[in-house]
Amino acid sequence: MDDTQTTVAELIRLVDDFVAERQWEPFHDPKNLSMAMAIEAGELMEHFQWLRSDELGLVKEDERKMAQIREELADIAAYLLSFASTMGIDVSSALKHKMKKNALKYPADKFRGRFQ
Amino acid sequence: MDDTQTTVAELIRLVDDFVAERQWEPFHDPKNLSMAMAIEAGELMEHFQWLRSDELGLVKEDERKMAQIREELADIAAYLLSFASTMGIDVSSALKHKMKKNALKYPADKFRGRFQ
Amino acid sequence: MDDTQTTVAELIRLVDDFVAERQWEPFHDPKNLSMAMAIEAGELMEHFQWLRSDELGLVKEDERKMAQIREELADIAAYLLSFASTMGIDVSSALKHKMKKNALKYPADKFRGRFQ
């Protein structure tokens, strides 16, 4: 069951069940979960921290590194989904809403290939 | 189309299209995207930074704050999905794999209500 | 030589010499160093991540934890000082300048005991 066949709600249930089975809900408050995302993003950054822009392509060919990177990304995703669940946020709606706002802020014809 | 009806792949396409329309792929390398997640996680933390654990419940009732929080979470999600796309990572598989590993590391009966 | 007898410049020299002896200057660009600070701040947060506000006092009495915390704080300081050196920033002047600006933004009589 890969990304083409898995809904966001199914992933949220996976994380929620894990938390519920351990009765970890008291720890999963929004402050702690936002910290958890930042901490895991930090661990993900570690894999690229000292690489120059032109060296980044090599990472993808290093399967040992990629396995670690997948795990770090999964950690961020898990906390993100737990945060959404705790706060009653629908991730898909929030993302669609934000991307529409971004599209107004950055019209494609004006920002092609640049940010400013 | 909420989380129960949206696949991860649909959200990735949403983000990928946005990036492609602006030809922003050169900026979306894994180093920059990992930084972006950490930066946005920092912005999300700002909403809880000075609140005591016992004050966190109030945030949910503040609709203005919740609108901002949904946007910050969407930002993290957007960069996470773009990262996954750039690196060829299937988020659902990575999350399922990691949750299984976590379940072995934290057996439910031993870690009920505690981490250590 | 403790904080009462050590100038900021002496600490910067300590870090600069360490970097120079290893010819690590090419890695110590401002992008990488800002990432390094965020990563180390993430590692520092890990020590407090799951603690409620009312449990934080105990950390100080745990000497093993305090030793780790001192090291994490030293890591942030090292990268902060290396960043300042690389970018030609005088930390003392920058801090004094910012604290004056903060004092205007948060007049003491208006913000006593609160942020907003």
Place this chain on the structure above:
Amino acid sequence: MDDTQTTVAELIRLVDDFVAERQWEPFHDPKNLSMAMAIEAGELMEHFQWLRSDELGLVKEDERKMAQIREELADIAAYLLSFASTMGIDVSSALKHKMKKNALKYPADKFRGRFQ
């Protein structure tokens, strides 16, 4: 009074006085201050986020950007010093201790120009 003439203790006093005048000590617990450092490090990263390694040199010549960068660095320094004060950590001793440990981990002759 620049870095060559300012002790770390003097900077800590500056920050401590600012906090005490506003009675902000209850907010300045180690969890919140570690978050604050991560948040400010995130804001510092924003200035370099989308730049390639070979574009970083230009930042130093942009005085408007440099003024913002100095302020972000000052913010990290302020929270770092407040953290040290709250936790009773001597920054200079902690840094010297950590740099000695780093020197053993990364002998100069073995790690010249590389990390691994």
